[in-house]
Structures are given as structure tokens and as C-alpha cells.
Amino acid sequence: MSQxxxxxxxxxxxxxxxxYSAGHLPDDVKLRxxxxxxxxxxxxxxxxxxxMKKNMELADSLKRPSCQDTGIPQxxxxxxxxxxxxxxxxxxxxxxxxxxxxxxxLRPNAVEVFDEKNTGNNVGTHSPWIDWEIVKDSDQxxxxxxxxGGGCSLPGFSKVLMPLEGYEGIAKAVFEQMTTYGxxxxxxxxxxxxxxxxxxxxxxxxxxxxxxxxxxxxPNPKAAExxxxxxxxxxxxxxxxxxxxxxLSVMGVxxxxxxxxxxxxxxxxSTACWAHRRAGIRINPDFTYDFFTHKxxxx
Amino acid sequence: xSTFEFKTPVTDEDIRKVHIGDVIYLTGDIxxxxxxxxxxxxxxxxxPPVDLKGKAVFHAGPIMKKISGDGEPDKYKVISVGPTTxxxxxxxxxxxxxxxxxxxxIGKGGMGPKTTKGCVDNCAVHTIxxxxxxxxxxxxxxxxxxxxxxxxxxxxxxxxxxxxRFGPLIVSIDSxxxxxxxxxxxxxxxxxxxxxxxLKGKLSYLE
Numbered sequence: 001m002s003q004x005x006x007x008x009x010x011x012x013x014x015x016x017x018x019x020y021s022a023g024h025l026p027d028d029v030k031l032r033x034x035x036x037x038x039x040x041x042x043x044x045x046x047x048x049x050x051x052m053k054k055n056m057e058l059a060d061s062l063k064r065p066s067c068q069d070t071g072i073p074q075x076x077x078x079x080x081x082x083x084x085x086x087x088x089x090x091x092x093x094x095x096x097x098x099x100x101x102x103x104x105x106l107r108p109n110a111v112e113v114f115d116e117k118n119t120g121n122n123v124g125t126h127s128p129w130i131d132w133e134i135v136k137d138s139d140q141x142x143x144x145x146x147x148x149g150g151g152c153s154l155p156g157f158s159k160v161l162m163p164l165e166g167y168e169g170i171a172k173a174v175f176e177q178m179t180t181y182g183x184x185x186x187x188x189x190x191x192x193x194x195x196x197x198x199x200x201x202x203x204x205x206x207x208x209x210x211x212x213x214x215x216x217x218x219p220n221p222k223a224a225e226x227x228x229x230x231x232x233x234x235x236x237x238x239x240x241x242x243x244x245x246x247x248l249s250v251m252g253v254x255x256x257x258x259x260x261x262x263x264x265x266x267x268x269x270s271t272a273c274w275a276h277r278r279a280g281i282r283i284n285p286d287f288t289y290d291f292f293t294h295k296x297x298x299x
Numbered sequence: 300x301s302t303f304e305f306k307t308p309v310t311d312e313d314i315r316k317v318h319i320g321d322v323i324y325l326t327g328d329i330x331x332x333x334x335x336x337x338x339x340x341x342x343x344x345x346x347p348p349v350d351l352k353g354k355a356v357f358h359a360g361p362i363m364k365k366i367s368g369d370g371e372p373d374k375y376k377v378i379s380v381g382p383t384t385x386x387x388x389x390x391x392x393x394x395x396x397x398x399x400x401x402x403x404x405i406g407k408g409g410m411g412p413k414t415t416k417g418c419v420d421n422c423a424v425h426t427i428x429x430x431x432x433x434x435x436x437x438x439x440x441x442x443x444x445x446x447x448x449x450x451x452x453x454x455x456x457x458x459x460x461x462x463x464r465f466g467p468l469i470v471s472i473d474s475x476x477x478x479x480x481x482x483x484x485x486x487x488x489x490x491x492x493x494x495x496x497x498l499k500g501k502l503s504y505l506e
Contacts (some may be wrong), residue, residue: 020465040468044469047467047478048429051429051435051467052429052431053384053430054432054435055429055431055434055435057439058434058438059434062434062438064378064379064434065362065378065379065433065434066379066431067379067381067431067432067433068359068361068362068378068379068381069358069360069378069381069383069433069454080361089487091382098391105361105362105364105378105454106362107361107362107454108453109377109454111452116457117452118451118452118453118454120452120453150383151383151384151407151430152386152406162504164426164505165500166502166505167503167504167505168495168498168499168502170365170502171495171498171502172495175491175494175495176491179484179487179488179491180484183408183409183480183483183484183487184384184385184386184407184408184409184492185384185408186407186430186431215362222504226502226504227503229427229498229502233494233495233497233498234494236494236497237487237490237491237494238487238490238492239487240312241429242430243408243468243483244406244427244479244483245477245486255355270366273430273431274430274431275431282310294368
């Protein structure tokens with residue numbers, strides 16, 4: 001096998017994976033939206049859900065990105081320590097972004113800071129952004145691709161609270177952000193919250209929280225309780241689909257945490273719009289794969 | 300709630316018929332314009348290269364595909380075109396209305412008091428197309444008649460679209476100074492304070 005073979009194979013597989021996920025929501029998101037649409041039977045909500053459903057069907061039948069904003073490309077890679085192609089992963093992901101941008105097609109979103117020029121192919125300085133984790137004793141590459149658009153990225157923020165502001169301080173900041181910026185972020189959103197000792201760790205965890213399934217729970221019972229309390233609290237506000245009002249507000253609240261410093265309670269918040277195009281795939285050394293967020297799909 | 304079918308050029312008389320919560324389906328000329336177009340026209344003071352009088356400006360950055368062959372005049376097709384967050388244009392929207400004569404703004408989410416006043420002063424409306432529904436919208440575009448300011452990049456350029464019954468466009472700001480989303484926010488804020496009150500004592504994890 002020549003040195004280029006794995007790079008081409010990986011790039012081609014990842015490009016197909018990206019293109020498919022641009023037009024198809026993951027199974028858990030589709031299920032939650034169906035459940036929510038059955039509850040939302042007043043005002044503008046039924047009409048909005050009807051258009052959302054039609055859009056998902058058209059994106060599938062016409063093989064198009066379901067939203068024009070296909071985000072600035074971000075990968076979250078969990079690389080097995082025994083994955084045999086470490087050297088080519090990054091290059092292959094960059095190739096994949098170029099290929100998917102041309103073929104899907106994805107919207108070119110990478111704007112070079114200071115030069116203020118769109119690169120035209122989604123590749124630029126630190127774009128795609130790749131987050132790396134090493135998984136010991138594994139020979140697989142687990143890859144998440146997340147298309148976060150501008151609208152649902154706008155509510156994102158992180159800050160460091162003083163511990164005596166407490167977990168209620170986190171709730172207050174999240175609720176205020178959702179009733180201001182959240183209305184514009186294509187609700188019903190999935191809300192990701194990170195809690196840690198410094199702002200950048202909290203921010204990163206808040207994004208990782210969005211990679212967890214809708215309806216999943218934090219393994220810590222208190223964190224799971226907080227997820228439920230915030231979800232119920234936000235739903236009682238009734239933002240409805242598109243911010244037009246309704247019985248519900250969010251697809252869920254996912255919290256991820258890291259130990260904090262005794263003197264800081266840092267929080268981060270990220271939101272995912274209803275068109276939460278999160279896709280996850282586990283790739284084996286022979287390039288067979290498990291597209292686990294979209295069961296049964298063959299790329 | 301009433302439903303209206305409008306054709307461009309939209310007139311002041313048309314606009315005065317509609318109120319917040321009404322729905323418009325628009326046939327005719329829609330031009331995309333978002334952050335950079337508003338910046339260039341209002342802050343940069345440049346004349347827009349498209350006559351926008353009586354037309355709609357669409358806060359949207361589409362995915363376009365070039366369908367013309369080599370040597371042929373440029374021709375594009377809309378792949379996906381949904382609304383972007385209108386609030387980003389709040390700073391410049393009122394002046395943009397005044398300079399261009401746009402009658403209908405299409406976007407998503409609400410806009411603020413400056414735009415509300417701009418809609419009153421210029422007899423215009425802000426409307427919301429359901430966010431994230433970009434293929435539905437693309438299918439309501441019959442033709443792309445060209446592009447201006449493509450140097451701004453694909454999402455920021457002015458794409459000239461011919462549309463057929465483009466909608467639903469839910470009126471969020473009318474020409475009488477009413478603002479649907481701001482009204483909703485008043486209600487959301489009251490419910491938010493109650494929700495936070497209900498949480499008191501339930502998140503006491505500090506020991």
C-alpha cells in the first residue's frame with residue numbers, strides 16, 4: 001500500500017460523511033423534534049414545525065445541505081493510540097473539507113481574520129479546527145463533525161463566576177442568554193454548559209456537551225439533576241420554535257464538568273440550533289466504519 | 300392573522316395592510332444582503348449596485364452553484380438559502396431602508412427599536428422566514444438573475460433572486476411600530492424571572 005492510499009481513503013470517507021451529515025440530522029435530534037412537534041399545537045408553532053419537516057424531507061430527496069449555513073468546519077477527533085495512520089489524519093481532514101465544500105456543496109465560511117477575506121474553500125488559519133484526544137489501547141479513529149452555524153454560535157460565551165454566586169449564578173446567566181440571544185439561534189436549541197476552573201476549559205466543555213446525545217444524562221446524579229431542572233425551567237419560558245412562543249423552548253440541556261479551582265466557578269455556554277448537524281463515525285484501520293449517529297446509513 | 304400575496308414592486312399601500320403576526324407570500328425580486336452589504340452601503344456610503352426600491356432584502360448568505368460552462372456568461376443556481384440572524388443588521392438597517400427604498404426585510408429572529416422606527420419612517424416591514432429551512436426557501440426561487448459585490452465572498456454578496464410565492468414570511472415588525480418578537484420577549488422575561496425564582500434553593504451544591 002503506497003503512502004498516499006490511506007490519506008486518500010480517509011479523506012474520501014470523511015468527505016462523504018460530512019456531505020451526508022449536512023443534509024441529515026442525527027437520529028436522536030430527529031426523534032426529539034418529532035416529540036416536541038406533537039406537543040406544540042398552538043399559535044405559529046405547528047406551521048413552523050411543518051416547514052421544518054418539509055425542509056428535512058426536501059434536503060434528503062434533493063441531496064442538499066438542509067441549512068445554507070454549514071458552519072465553520074470543526075472536528076473533534078478521538079484517536080486510538082494504536083490507530084496506524086497518525087501522520088496523515090490532519091492532512092486527510094483538510095483534504096476532506098476541500099472535497100466536501102466542492103461536492104456537497106458546503107458554504108465557504110472561512111474568513112481570514114485581519115485580511116477579512118473568505119478563503120473560498122473552508123480551509124484557512126486553524127480551519128478546520130481540530131480538537132484532539134487520545135484513547136488508549138484503541139486502534140480506531142472516532143470522529144465528530146459539527147456544523148455550527150453563525151446564528152447558534154452567537155449565544156456562546158464563557159465567564160468566571162465567584163464561587164459564592166453558586167450554581168444558581170450559572171442558571172441565571174444561561175436563562176438570560178436564552179431569552180435574549182437564544183431567540184435568534186433557531187430554537188428549539190440544545191444547550192451545552194461547561195463548568196470548570198477557567199473560562200477556556202468551561203467553553204470547550206460546553207461545546208463537547210453538545211456532542212452528547214439529546215436526552216442523555218450526565219453520569220453525576222447532581223449534574224443530571226441540574227440538567228433536568230434547567231431544561232424544565234427553560235421550557236417553562238416557552239420560546240417555541242423560531243422564538244414565536246410555544247409550550248417548550250429547548251431540545252435539552254447537557255452539562256459537562258472538570259474540577260474547578262477553589263476560588264473560581266467558571267462556566268461556558270454553547271447552543272446548537274434545531275438543525276443540530278452533529279455527526280459521529282468510528283473508523284477502523286481497514287476503513288470499515290460505524291456511522292453511529294445516523295444508524296444504518298451507508299456512505 | 301391574515302395572509303397576503305404581494306408582488307414586487309411592493310407599494311406603501313400594500314405595506315399598510317399588514318400587521319405583526321400576518322403572513323406574506325412574496326413573488327418577484329428578492330436580493331440578499333447581510334453584514335458586509337449593510338456595512339458597505341450605510342457605513343461605507345457606497346451606492347448599492349442593484350435598484351432595491353419596492354423590493355425585498357433577504358438577510359441570507361446562500362450556497363450557490365455555478366452552472367454555466369467555460370466561456371459562457373456566469374449563471375448560478377441556488378442550492379440552499381435560509382435566513383440569517385437579523386439582529387446583526389440592527390445598527391445599519393434603518394439607514395439602509397432610507398437609502399434603498401426596500402419595503403420588506405426578510406430574516407430570522409427579531410430586530411430592535413432602531414429598525415422598528417425605520418419601518419415606521421420608511422413604510423416597511425420586517426418578516427421572518429422559518430430558520431434552518433433553507434431548501435424549502437431555495438425551491439421557492441425560480442431563477443438567480445446575477446450577483447453583485449462577489450468580492451465580499453459567497454455568503455456576503457448580493458444575489459439577485461426571482462421568487463415565486465416566497466414564504467411563509469411572518470410579519471415581526473409592521474409599519475405601525477409594533478414588534479412581535481419584542482412583545483414576546485417581555486413575556487419571556489416575566490416567565491424567566493419566575494423560572495429562576497422556582498430554582499432557588501434547588502441548586503445548592505456548595506457545601
